[in-house]
Each structure stands twice: as C-alpha cells, then as structure tokens.
Amino acid sequence: AVVSTQSTGVTQLIGSSDLTDEIRCSVVRGIGSLLSALPESLLSTEGASLTPIIFSSLSPSTTDCQGLRVVQFLLKRVPSATTMHLDTLVPQLITVSRDSPSVEVRVEGLKTLESVCSEVHFTHVHLHRARVVRGLREVLSDRKRVVRSAASRTLDKWIMLEP
Numbered sequence: 001a002v003v004s005t006q007s008t009g010v011t012q013l014i015g016s017s018d019l020t021d022e023i024r025c026s027v028v029r030g031i032g033s034l035l036s037a038l039p040e041s042l043l044s045t046e047g048a049s050l051t052p053i054i055f056s057s058l059s060p061s062t063t064d065c066q067g068l069r070v071v072q073f074l075l076k077r078v079p080s081a082t083t084m085h086l087d088t089l090v091p092q093l094i095t096v097s098r099d100s101p102s103v104e105v106r107v108e109g110l111k112t113l114e115s116v117c118s119e120v121h122f123t124h125v126h127l128h129r130a131r132v133v134r135g136l137r138e139v140l141s142d143r144k145r146v147v148r149s150a151a152s153r154t155l156d157k158w159i160m161l162e163p
Contacts, residue, residue, distance in 0.1 A: 025057050028070070032066065032067065032073070033070075035047075035050075035074070035077075040077070043078055044078060050074075051081045051085055052088070055085050055092065058071070060096050060098075060100040060101070061100075061101075068109055069108070071093075072112050072115045076115070079120055082119075083121070083124045089116065091131065091135075093109050097110045097113060097154075098138055098139050103146065107146055107147055110153075113136075113154050114153065117132075117154075118157065122162070122163040125161065126161060126163075129161055132155075133155065133158060136151050140155070
C-alpha cells in the first residue's frame with residue numbers, strides 16, 4: 001500500500017505542469033536508476049504505473065542515453081507493462097532516433113527500437129512494423145556512419161520480424 005501511494009505521488013509530481021522538461025527528465029532518470037534495485041514482484045506491479053510516465057518523458061531535445069536505457073530495462077523486465085503503451089513509445093523512439101542533436105542518443109534510440117522488436121511479443125509488435133520501416137528510412141541517410149549502421153541493424157530486425 002505504501003508503494004502504491006508513493007507511485008501515485010510520483011505520477012502527480014511528473015505530471016505537474018510546473019515542471020520544465022529538463023526537471024521532468026531528471027526525475028524520470030532518478031526513478032529509472034532506482035528501478036533496477038526493486039524486487040521482481042514489486043517491479044511487475046508498479047511497473048505498469050511508471051511505464052507511461054517514463055515513456056512520456058521521451059523527446060528529442062531532452063532525452064539522454066540513460067533515459068533510453070531505462071526504457072530498455074523496462075522492456076526486458078516488464079514487457080507486459082510496456083505493450084500497452086507501444087502506440088506512444090514507437091513513434092517517440094523513431095522521433096528521438098531521427099531528430100536528437102546527439103549522435104549517442106540517436107544510436108541508443110535505435111537500440112531501444114531494436115529491443116522493442118526483440119523483447120515484446122510479435123502479436124503486439126507487428127502492428128508497428130510499417131511505421132518503423134517508414135520512419136527509419138530517413139535515419140538511413142544520417143550524416144554519421146555509426147547512426148546509419150545502427151539504423152540498418154534495427155531496420156533489418158523489424159523487416160525480418162516473424163512470429
């Protein structure tokens with residue numbers, strides 16, 4: 001009961017309109033760093049309430065590699081909580097991978113998209129295949145080779161997606 005109350009408080013804190021994007025992103029990073037210490041049972045129950053908060057903080061201007069690693073962690077440890085939010089997550093990851101000013105963030109965004117493809121069950125992921133393939137076409141012409149290479153690997157995973 002204590003954790004649920006704290007989770008609601010975190011939801012209200014991050015959802016507050018008084019917070020700037022930078023502060024909201026910092027709070028999400030802090031939450032993300034604590035997630036790995038949670039026991040599996042608690043993570044599975046509270047992960048569902050934290051997942052939309054963490055996903056909503058993704059934007060090309062404020063997202064960093066640590067925030068994307070939190071998403072990857074949630075995809076691996078709580079895939080059931082993430083599948084409900086793929087309609088939000090996939091477009092945000094495409095935007096981050098395409099529009100972030102940081103090369104490292106673009107590459108990490110592509111790795112996270114690859115994690116979506118490999119960690120979430122086919123029945124949920126295949127609905128987003130066309131959107132991802134369309135979105136990554138632009139990334140294939142990125143000026144940085146490391147980004148083009150990561151985009152190619154990610155695109156290959158999504159194209160070869162099978163049940």
